[in-house]
Amino acid sequence: MTTQDTLAQLATGLLTGAIKVIDCAATLGPKTPLLKLPPEIADDTPPIEIHKISEYGDRGPFWAWNWLKLGEHSGTHYDAPHHWITGKDYPDGAVDTIDPQYFVAPANVIDCSKEAAADPDFLLTKDALIAWEQEHGEIKAGEWVLMRTDWDQYNEDAGTFLNADETGPHTPGPSVDCIEYLMEKKALGWGTQCVGTDAGAAGGFEPPYPAHNLLHKNNRYGLASLTNLDKLPPKGAVFITAPLKIENGTGSPVRALALVAA
Numbered sequence: 237m238t239t240q241d242t243l244a245q246l247a248t249g250l251l252t253g254a255i256k257v258i259d260c261a262a263t264l265g266p267k268t269p270l271l272k273l274p275p276e277i278a279d280d281t282p283p284i285e286i287h288k289i290s291e292y293g294d295r296g297p298f299w300a301w302n303w304l305k306l307g308e309h310s311g312t313h314y315d316a317p318h319h320w321i322t323g324k325d326y327p328d329g330a331v332d333t334i335d336p337q338y339f340v341a342p343a344n345v346i347d348c349s350k351e352a353a354a355d356p357d358f359l360l361t362k363d364a365l366i367a368w369e370q371e372h373g374e375i376k377a378g379e380w381v382l383m384r385t386d387w388d389q390y391n392e393d394a395g396t397f398l399n400a401d402e403t404g405p406h407t408p409g410p411s412v413d414c415i416e417y418l419m420e421k422k423a424l425g426w427g428t429q430c431v432g433t434d435a436g437a438a439g440g441f442e443p444p445y446p447a448h449n450l451l452h453k454n455n456r457y458g459l460a461s462l463t464n465l466d467k468l469p470p471k472g473a474v475f476i477t478a479p480l481k482i483e484n485g486t487g488s489p490v491r492a493l494a495l496v497a498a
């Protein structure tokens with residue numbers, strides 16, 4: 237079978253429904269939960285605003301359109317290497333310079349939904365990844381690794397989604413050795429269903445925010461606030477994540493999509 241035949245089979249599968257497209261992005265709007273950092277060290281992304289220019293009225297009789305006030309790291313979004321100091325010098329480290337070949341890739345989905353339900357500070361470790369590989373197959377170079385926690389169930393309530401108390405945010409994520417292992421495996425990147433790619437407590441890890449630090453140090457990518465990972469198989473989904481081509485952008489909201497066998 238030629239590569240052209242493979243593409244034709246993909247097209248047929250999409251048209252017949254034999255290949256389903258799963259929406260893995262949350263709706264983006266003023267209610268979208270956004271990261272809250274300690275005010276003593278950082279400014280935050282301002283809330284999303286959607287402003288109507290016209291809606292078939294006197295300021296635009298036949299058309300409707302809006303303008304947006306929108307941070308790069310809002311909602312379901314893509315983290316580029318330029319987002320972190322460890323990735324600041326890559327010439328292909330901004331969303332407008334990343335090779336688009338990387339915007340479509342296979343995905344490994346690690347189901348941590350039960351562990352996250354039991355412990356909001358749950359961390360996925362290297363040992364757990366190795367155990368997963370023994371059951372589902374090796375994580376290969378160029379593939380996404382996505383942590384399923386079903387945290388998207390809290391998307392409608394920022395308080396629950398961010399889950400912070402006087403000790404800080406409590407949301408699941410990767411351990412340091414988890415990301416170190418993925419970089420050894422030359423994974424394409426790491427994705428989560430929480431507000432960021434790191435665990436809520438990651439500011440106190442060494443290095444701080446290890447997912448950001450190590451992914452972007454290796455010129456690799458992050459995805460945050462993904463939805464519907466419960467609809468994806470452990471292996472076999474093809475993930476489509478093309479960020480907006482923002483000039484020298486550090487990230488972008490992204491309509492993440494997964495192609496899966498029906």
Ligand SMILES: O=C(O)C(=O)c1ccccc1S
Pocket residue numbers: 271273309315319431432433434445460
């Ligand atoms: O990239 C993000 O959206 C994110 O999660 C983040 C951004 C800036 C500082 C810390 C973090 S943890």
Ligand SMILES: [Mn+2]
Pocket residue numbers: 309313314315432433460487
């Ligand atoms: Mn981000």
